[in-house]
Amino acid sequence: MAEEKKYEIDISIRTTYLPDQSDTEADRHVFAYTITIANIGNVTTQLISRHWIINHGDGTTQEVRGLGVVGEQPLLKPGDSFEYTSGTVISTPVGSMKGSYQMAAEDGMHFDVAIPEFILSVPRILH
Numbered sequence: 001m002a003e004e005k006k007y008e009i010d011i012s013i014r015t016t017y018l019p020d021q022s023d024t025e026a027d028r029h030v031f032a033y034t035i036t037i038a039n040i041g042n043v044t045t046q047l048i049s050r051h052w053i054i055n056h057g058d059g060t061t062q063e064v065r066g067l068g069v070v071g072e073q074p075l076l077k078p079g080d081s082f083e084y085t086s087g088t089v090i091s092t093p094v095g096s097m098k099g100s101y102q103m104a105a106e107d108g109m110h111f112d113v114a115i116p117e118f119i120l121s122v123p124r125i126l127h
Contacts, residue, residue: 007105008041009076009113017122018087024122027091031120034085035069037101037113039076044106046075047082052099052115057092069101093122 074082098117
C-alpha cells in the first residue's frame with residue numbers, strides 16, 4: 001500500500017455551547033467539543049500528546065500542550081476509532097480552535113495529525 005496510507009488518521013469534530021456553565025456578564029463562554037479520531041491507515045498508532053491553539057474573538061490566543069487526551073493515550077489499530085469529549089472556556093461569544101495530535105506508530109514512525117480549525121459560537125451570534 002502507498003506510504004501515505006500507512007499513517008492516515010481522520011478527525012471529525014462536533015461542538016456544543018453550554019449555556020448553563022457560561023456567564024455572558026462575566027465574559028465566560030463554555031463549549032464542549034467531541035472529537036472522533038479514526039485510524040484509516042494500515043499501521044497501529046498511538047496518540048501520544050496534543051497541541052491546541054484557542055483563538056478568542058478579541059484576538060487573544062491560548063496554547064495548550066499535554067500528554068494524551070482526557071487522561072488517555074489511545075492505541076488505534078487499523079480501522080479503530082476513539083471518541084472523547086472535552087471543553088474549553090473563551091472570553092468572547094465567538095472563537096475557534098485548531099491544533100495537532102502527536103502520534104507514534106508501532107513501526108517507530110512519529111508523525112503529527114492536524115486538527116482542522118473549528119468555530120466556537122454562541123447560538124444565533126453568527127448567521
